[in-house]
Amino acid sequence: MHIALFGATGGTGRHVVEQALAQGHQITALVRDPSKLSPQTGLTVIEGDVLNPEPVAQCMTGAEAVICILGSHGKGTPVEARGTQHIIAAMQAQGLRRLIAVTSLGVGDSRSQIPWLLRVIMDLTLKAILAAKDEQERLIRASGLEWTIIRPGGLTDQPATGQYRSGTDRLLKGGRIARADVADFVLRQLTSTEYLQQTPVVID
Numbered sequence: 001m002h003i004a005l006f007g008a009t010g011g012t013g014r015h016v017v018e019q020a021l022a023q024g025h026q027i028t029a030l031v032r033d034p035s036k037l038s039p040q041t042g043l044t045v046i047e048g049d050v051l052n053p054e055p056v057a058q059c060m061t062g063a064e065a066v067i068c069i070l071g072s073h074g075k076g077t078p079v080e081a082r083g084t085q086h087i088i089a090a091m092q093a094q095g096l097r098r099l100i101a102v103t104s105l106g107v108g109d110s111r112s113q114i115p116w117l118l119r120v121i122m123d124l125t126l127k128a129i130l131a132a133k134d135e136q137e138r139l140i141r142a143s144g145l146e147w148t149i150i151r152p153g154g155l156t157d158q159p160a161t162g163q164y165r166s167g168t169d170r171l172l173k174g175g176r177i178a179r180a181d182v183a184d185f186v187l188r189q190l191t192s193t194e195y196l197q198q199t200p201v202v203i204d
Helices: 011-022 053-059 080-094 108-113 116-125 127-141 179-191
Strands: 002-006 026-031 043-047 065-068 098-102 146-152 154-156 165-167 176-178 201-203
Touching: 002 011, 002 053, 011 026, 011 179, 026 053, 043 053, 053 080, 065 080, 080 098, 080 127, 098 127, 098 179, 116 127, 127 146, 146 179, 154 179, 176 179, 176 201, 179 201
Parallel strands: 002 026, 002 065, 026 043, 065 098, 098 146, 146 201, 154 176
Antiparallel strands: 165 201
């Protein structure tokens, strides 16, 4: 499958690139700094910013699905909502339907699924980012696209285990998960409709 990828140079995005190429997919990735991705067969890199509609649209040319793993790190204004707005607009203009987005456990109606102390810490330290992710999810839900929003638990750099849990049951609480396992779950959604227009949690 030909995938348009946004967020390819982040921790989870790198695993998506690696695993997708190993599975025979083609990727076109929009990145601000192409030097952060090594040249690989099947990978096309477009230099640009997700806040600029033109390269966003260019990244989707010929794609069959879009994966959005936008992230902010506390510096400047969060990009999640504004970038996703451009992604949705370009998908609608080009007739692309399948969107898989990664946000976070604790966003939206999953707030009760994280421990209360962690909720307090996130509110104190990640308020702007959480608000941007909330708005990102709202935009996706209202898009009319064939979307899946994935909410991983606390991300780690541990090796993939393949033994993670996923689902929309609100009893799935807390937990951590390797970025490599999140990438595996993301790519599985390309050929699955199990979580179409749903917000599954994925934890170890």
